[in-house]
Structure formats: C-alpha cells, structure tokens
Amino acid sequence: MSLLVAMTVWHVEDWRARFQALLPELPIVTLDEPFDRRAVHYVASWKHPEGSLAGLPNLAAIFSLGAGVDHLFADSRLPAVPLARIVDPDLTFRMSEYVVLHCLMLLRQQRRYARQQDAGLWEDDRHQPAAREIRVGILGLGELGQDAARKLKVIGFDVAGWSRSPKTIPGLATFSGEEGLDQFLARTDILVCLLPLTPETRGMLNRAMFARLARDGRLPGGPALINAGRGGLQVEADILAALEAGELGSAVLDVFETEPLPSDSPLWRHPAVTVTPHNAAMSAPETIAAQVAQQIRRLEAGEPLQNLVDPARGY
Structure with missing residues (x-):
C-alpha cells in the first residue's frame, strides 16, 4: 500500500518528505519514478497530468492539496473514487483578511x-x-463566504450573500438561485466572489452581471468587483469593457483566466484594477499534509472521510 504524490507544480520532493515524516509506515511515490500501480491506495494531487491517475486498480481516495478541486475535474479520466478537499481554518481567516482589506x-x-x-x-x-452605507454582496456562502460575511458585518458593512441553493444564516440576508440573483445584485455595491469553479459558474462574472449591480451611487466611483475565487469565473475582456463603460468603478483580482497573468495583459496597467498574484489565502504546506495524513489514518481505522466533494456539483 502506498501514497502517490501527483502534481505538475510545487516541489514534489518537499511534499514527499512531509508525507514520509507524517506517515513513516507508508511508501510515498511520485509520478516521475517507477512504482507499482497496484500498490497505490491513496493519491495527493495538485494539477496532476491528465490521465496519470488511470490504471490504479486499488485506489481508495484522492485528496486535493488545496481548497479548490476544479483541477481534479479537468482530468477527463479521473478515477471514480471518493474525493476530499482541504478545509483549513487558517486559509479561511486569510481569505477574510483579504476581503476585509480590499472592502476597506x-x-x-x-x-x-x-x-x-x-x-x-x-x-x-x-x-x-460610512461602512453601514455600503452594501457588500458575497457570491458563495461556504466556509470562506460565511467567515468573510461575519467579519465585514463586525466592521459595519451592510452584507448579504448568494448561494445556488437556499441557506439560512443567522444575522445575514441571503438570496439563492436564479430567482434571487437579480435582487442580490441590485442591492450590491461591492461584489465579492468566493465561488468554486464549476461548469455552471464558469464565466459568470461577465458584463451582463456587472450591469445588474446597484446604480444609486453609494460607493464613490461606482460598483466594484473583488474576485478571489477562481480565474475561470471571470471574463476579463468584459471586466475591462465594464470599467471603460462605467458599469464597474473598480476591480480587485487575485485570480485570472491565465496564470501567471501575462505581462502584456491590460489588467496590469489599468488605473482602476488591483492585481494580486493568487495569494489571497494560502494554507501552510505542513497543515495540508497533516490533514491528508489524518484522513488516511481515518480510512485505515474504518472511519468515514471528511470534507468530501460532490462530483455532481463539482465542489
């Protein structure tokens, strides 16, 4: 039985060392070396090459080495085994710091x-x-969205949230589904996107959406966008067009359609755009490795996995 560390970015040998220290009884293998595919029971993945996880007959689970799992579903040959993601309180708090910073x-x-x-x-x-005059709308009410909403409310912002399915959260105005999206956008001065990337959400941050934001001039310069979710959620040509047309007053972007952001992208130089290099919230590698190791020990003890991904929803 072994753990396969499968990735195309980061330093794979550093990850091997982390897992070996946490799971000394388990052989740790990587894609760039010969290994017994029948012995692989677990995979720790971050942007593994497409098809590289096929042909693992005894695979029991795949662990995403991050909160996002869209990189897993980019593999059309992904094995049909349980998928688990990282839920890290430190990552959640760092994301809230980013959102609060840029709203302020x-x-x-x-x-x-x-x-x-x-x-x-x-x-x-x-x-x-005053903060109480500015309406912040958060797209996505998972762990990240709910924590950001709580902290923005403490400062005094008028906060609401939108999710695909209805959610009741004490003290927070919530909207859901297509029928609630128009109401949500119409009362939003700062649109914060913390959604996962799925086929349904890809490209939803577009000019049609920006045109539905509040138009009563509460935020100086006009409505603003903060996207710290995934780059595939946004249409960058539409962001630039909306800025030029005054449909958006400003944009804060931590994620991009192509990463790293190409040096010739006009987003770098636009006076109303703030660019950050996909670092809004990053978990410590040691924390991620420890959570994966704990999950493997749960499975070995006959306990259920935590933080399971729903393949039908894509998150």
Whole structure:
C-alpha cells in the first residue's frame, strides 16, 4: 500500500518528505519514478497530468492539496473514487483578511489617495461614506463566504450573500438561485466572489452581471468587483469593457483566466484594477499534509472521510 504524490507544480520532493515524516509506515511515490500501480491506495494531487491517475486498480481516495478541486475535474479520466478537499481554518481567516482589506480600501478610496500622493496633490475632498452605507454582496456562502460575511458585518458593512441553493444564516440576508440573483445584485455595491469553479459558474462574472449591480451611487466611483475565487469565473475582456463603460468603478483580482497573468495583459496597467498574484489565502504546506495524513489514518481505522466533494456539483 502506498501514497502517490501527483502534481505538475510545487516541489514534489518537499511534499514527499512531509508525507514520509507524517506517515513513516507508508511508501510515498511520485509520478516521475517507477512504482507499482497496484500498490497505490491513496493519491495527493495538485494539477496532476491528465490521465496519470488511470490504471490504479486499488485506489481508495484522492485528496486535493488545496481548497479548490476544479483541477481534479479537468482530468477527463479521473478515477471514480471518493474525493476530499482541504478545509483549513487558517486559509479561511486569510481569505477574510483579504476581503476585509480590499472592502476597506474601496470604502476609504485608498487608490485615489495613493495617486494623489504620487502626484503631490492635496485635494480637500473629505467625503467618506460610512461602512453601514455600503452594501457588500458575497457570491458563495461556504466556509470562506460565511467567515468573510461575519467579519465585514463586525466592521459595519451592510452584507448579504448568494448561494445556488437556499441557506439560512443567522444575522445575514441571503438570496439563492436564479430567482434571487437579480435582487442580490441590485442591492450590491461591492461584489465579492468566493465561488468554486464549476461548469455552471464558469464565466459568470461577465458584463451582463456587472450591469445588474446597484446604480444609486453609494460607493464613490461606482460598483466594484473583488474576485478571489477562481480565474475561470471571470471574463476579463468584459471586466475591462465594464470599467471603460462605467458599469464597474473598480476591480480587485487575485485570480485570472491565465496564470501567471501575462505581462502584456491590460489588467496590469489599468488605473482602476488591483492585481494580486493568487495569494489571497494560502494554507501552510505542513497543515495540508497533516490533514491528508489524518484522513488516511481515518480510512485505515474504518472511519468515514471528511470534507468530501460532490462530483455532481463539482465542489
């Protein structure tokens, strides 16, 4: 019985060492070496090559080495075994830090003041809306979305959330499904996207959606987008077009259709766009490895897996 570490990014030998320290009784193998495919019971994957997990007759489970699992479903030959994702409180808290930071930057118009500082301008315009006047709408009410909503509410923002299926969350206005999406968008000044990438959500951050955001001028400069979910959720040409048309006032993007973001992308240079390099929330590798090791020990003890992925939903 062995654990296969399958990835195309990161340093595979570092991951082998982490798992070997946590699971000394289990052989750890990698794709770039000969190994007995019949002996592989578990796979730890991050963007493994398509088809590389086929032909593992005794495979019992696949573990995503991150919160996202869209990289697994990109493999058309993915084995039909239980899939588990990482749920890490530290990752959740880091994502909330990112969301709160950029909501406050937008509220307090920090990019504008940075430009004034660069130009040596003192403009005595002291209008600042209060957090309670600004409506933040969070797309996605999983662990990440709910934690971000709680922390934004503490600061005073008027927060609501949208999910595909109905959710009741004490103290939070919630909307769901297509019928609730229009209402949700119409009351949103800052749209925060923390959705997983699925066939249904791919490309949903588009110009048609931006045109449905609030138009009553509460946020200086117009409605804003923060996407810290997945790059495939957004249509970057539509973001740029909406910024030029005034349908969006600003965009904060941590994820992109192509990563790394190409150096010739106009997003780098647009004055209303903030670019961060897909680092809104990152778990410590040691934490991820420990969670996978714990899951393997649960299975070996006859206990059920935690944080299972629903293949029908894609998350």
